[in-house]
Amino acid sequence: MPGILFVYSEPGPAVSENEYNDWYDNEHVPLRIPIPGFESWSRWVAADGERPTYGALYDLSSTSIISDPPYANLATTRSEREKALIPRLALLDRRTYALREPPVYPSSYGAAYDPLKPGPYPSVVELEVKPGAEDDFNKWYDEEHIPMLAKVPGWVRSRRFELEFAGATGSEAKEGRPPKHLSIHEWETPAAFDTVEVKAATSTPWRQKLRETAIVEARRRVLKFVRSWERE
Numbered sequence: 001m002p003g004i005l006f007v008y009s010e011p012g013p014a015v016s017e018n019e020y021n022d023w024y025d026n027e028h029v030p031l032r033i034p035i036p037g038f039e040s041w042s043r044w045v046a047a048d049g050e051r052p053t054y055g056a057l058y059d060l061s062s063t064s065i066i067s068d069p070p071y072a073n074l075a076t077t078r079s080e081r082e083k084a085l086i087p088r089l090a091l092l093d094r095r096t097y098a099l100r101e102p103p104v105y106p107s108s109y110g111a112a113y114d115p116l117k118p119g120p121y122p123s124v125v126e127l128e129v130k131p132g133a134e135d136d137f138n139k140w141y142d143e144e145h146i147p148m149l150a151k152v153p154g155w156v157r158s159r160r161f162e163l164e165f166a167g168a169t170g171s172e173a174k175e176g177r178p179p180k181h182l183s184i185h186e187w188e189t190p191a192a193f194d195t196v197e198v199k200a201a202t203s204t205p206w207r208q209k210l211r212e213t214a215i216v217e218a219r220r221r222v223l224k225f226v227r228s229w230e231r232e
Contacts, residue, residue: 039059
C-alpha cells in the first residue's frame with residue numbers, strides 16, 4: 001500500500017537550530033535517499049507559529065518499507081553524532097500513513113506537477129471520527145469537501161491518508177495515538193485560507209452535521225516548504 005512517513009520534530013533547548021538543521025540536512029535525510037521505495041524527501045517549517053516547529057515528509061511506494069531492511073537497519077547503525085543528538089531532541093514524532101487511492105482530484109498543475117516540488121504551503125489536517133460515521137465522513141470528504149477546495153484560487157493538491165503507526169519520543173511527546181485520518185492540502189499561498197471559496201467549503205450543512213455528530217477530534221497545522229532532495 002503506498003503511503004507516507006510523516007515526522008514532526010522540535011530541537012528544544014538542548015539542541016541548537018544550527019546543530020539540528022545541519023544534522024537533518026546533511027546526515028538524516030541523505031541516509032534515506034538511496035533506500036528503495038522512498039520516492040520523495042522534503043522538509044517543512046511551521047508557518048502558523050505553533051509547535052512542533054519542523055516537519056518532514058517522505059513518499060513511500062509501500063508502507064511496509066518502514067519495518068523492513070534497509071530502512072529498519074538505520075536504528076542500529078546510527079552515527080555517534082546521531083546517537084548523541086536524538087535523545088536530546090524535545091520531540092521526534094514519527095507516523096506512517098497509508099494513502100487513500102486513487103486521489104479523487106489531480107493537482108491543479110496537471111502533468112506539470114512535480115512531487116519533489118510540492119505546493120509551498122500545506123495545511124495538515126488530522127481528524128478522528130466515530131467508527132460508525134466513517135462511511136459518511138469519507139463520502140463527504142471525497143464528494144463535497146475536496147471538490148470544493150479544488151475550486152479555491154491557489155489550491156494545488158489534496159491527498160488523504162489513514163494512520164498505520166505512530167511513535168514519539170522526547171520531553172514534548174504527547175500520550176495517546178494521533179487521529180486516524182490525515183489530509184494534506186497544498187496551497188500556493190496562505191492567502192487562500194481567507195477566500196470566499198474556502199469559507200464556503202468549510203461551512204456547508206453536511207460539514208456542520210459531521211462536526212456535531214461524527215468528528216471527535218480535529219487538529220490543523222499550516223507549514224511552509226523548506227527544501228527537497230532528489231536521488232542522484
